[in-house]
Amino acid sequence: MCQKFKCSIVPPYILEQLAKRGSSSCKKTLLETQRIALSRNLAINNLLQRIDLEGAGERFVYDCLNEYRQQVKISRSEGEAPVADKTTNYAYDYSGYVRDYFKEAFMLNSIDGKGMAIRSNVHYGKDYNNAFWDGDEITYGDGDGVQFSNFAAGIDVVAHELTHGITQFLGNLEYKGQSGALNEHFSDVFATIIKQRFYAQDITEADWLIGDTVVGRDFPGKAIRSMKAPGTANQFDSQPNHMDNYYTGASDNYGVHINSGIPNKAFYLSCMAIGIDDCSLIWFSTLRKLWRTANFQDMLGVITEVANQLMKEEKVCNTASTAIMESFSAVGIIPLTV
Template sequence: MPNELRVHCAIPPYILEYLLEDEDGEVRQAALNTLLTTARLRGQRSILAAFPGAATPGNGRRTVFDCRNGTNLSFAVLARSEDGPPSTDEAANRAFESLGQTRDFYQRVFARNSIDGRGMRLDGYVHFDEKYNNAFWDGRAMCFGDGDGIIFSDLTGSISVIAHELTHGVTEYTAGLEYRDQPGALNESMSDVFGALVEQWTLNQTAEQADWLIGREIFTPRVPGDALRSLKAPGRAWARDPQPDHMSKYVHTTKDHGGVHYNSGIPNKAFYLTAVTIGGYAWQAPGTIWYEALKASSSDTRFQEFADTTYRRAGELYGADSPQQRAVLGAWQQVGIDITGVPAGAATEQALLLGRSGSTGQEDSVTSTAGQVRALTEKVRELSRDVAELKESVTARR
């Protein structure tokens, strides 16, 4: 691990920056304090360096500490351990349970032994700072703020957020995607995808039943229907959501490490479309394809390379031209990324059938067109054979 903290935060900086303009002075102050605290953390050497066992193998053992509204983790006190009784602090219990559910998801679905694949222990720190509007993974542990009580509630209240943060660790130990530009946006997208899958797995929801929202419970808790991000509808998770859902809307910026929290909406949408087209439980075929593609990625993998890898992995896992592979092909086409080496016509025809749901707002029609996609693909193959036979006949006559 490097000497400096890898602070991956659940709340995008653009949300906190928007809150600096809020009419409520308490909200403005909490947002400012959160931004300043996070900036200080990123400049520090690892605050867990004094804890030599923090990243050692431990079969995913969970320990939750109470920071008592401080920021120095060495002063935190034990709140709940793997062998101890439930805490009287519900924030500690929520963190403990969600750490366990995320660990169990990776173990049971992908046979992964904790975050690093080697049994890394899971340490959580609740009540970090005062009115801290964020939760973060620093490469060794998770820290949770209590929120300002107005825009954000206690960040232990969302399993999708907790699984999102822990997945940054999975990505770090698997592909090491650099946290900038497109590799960074893929890093964020992996966390959103698997954050959503952990929640769906816990609730036993199908792709069609799930709402595909990240952090709905802790963001504006008194406002129904909004969230930090939406994989189903990037750009529509909340009133000022800036995420694009198509490469034509790609955000070019030097802020946010090159827009990692913005442009993650594009691969997020591709995964959602893949999942609803395949149908059933999204952590099964779609999740397996994405997880295997992550394992095959490197630190500088970009959108095009990742899309191509998901297509190849789908073919290897489920068969060439299988419904799963066709779903991947059509999904990436819909967000403006053609799979390398695949005839453009096939991808275009599938995109037309799927109706460009990202731009028309008719995502739910994707599932019903899957059969039409299969039928059209077969017709394209038949037409290709007819053309080949016709060419042979013309050649023979000559």
């Protein structure tokens, strides 16, 4: 006799033949199979037709309790009052500041443009000297208290890491070589813009440093990087400020934190020529147009096009395109002649 469990793997056309020949169990199974298929199709259609509800970039801060694990314990959620732990409040406040900046300046709803929740982890590991974006959330170490201090307490660090998230959802620049250096560059660019805005600094009085608030008393330098003068922030700073000194080694994913000094310097020069507000719009619009494997040449091509378009729309000053070309030329990134 045809058992239901046996019939379920039999193709429908065989079931149909058997049902026609009088097998009631096969007929029953055939009907059941059709019913399951119909309800499955309905469920798939509903899923496809569902309009994803957009979030608003709600913030969640987790305390890792000095373990090497994320989301160990929730310490503050969106809308909640400040807590006793200062680091939690820094991560909460600064991620909100960065989120609001991107929304106000570019109408970008959180990291992904769809209101993705912003999850931050603080007190990660023991004496952990780093902060990172992992594709979904941000994680901050406390620093060892000697070389580095609390990474969540730096508005530029928070902006840098959140911009990595934004880059992932826009150009998704590959994290190696020149595309990786551009990935780092965009994070430093928006870290700088947001830091200057946060401290209400003018470009002429700003220090153009990255990470100056998280270096400790024994760190041999004033900051981690300098946009104005790459290669001078500390004793180990090997960032070049010109293509002549381009790093060609394999370390650091082929120099993502090293060669970013070259476009960083071009950004600084552009800001000095046309102002940081015009540059922020041009750089963000460029980030929207870049692609995974874009290199420095591609960046120059796209940013020139973007600047020209924004000039046409009278959204930036009419010297923007020339100023940017000159800035890139000053660091050795020049258009290729065919």
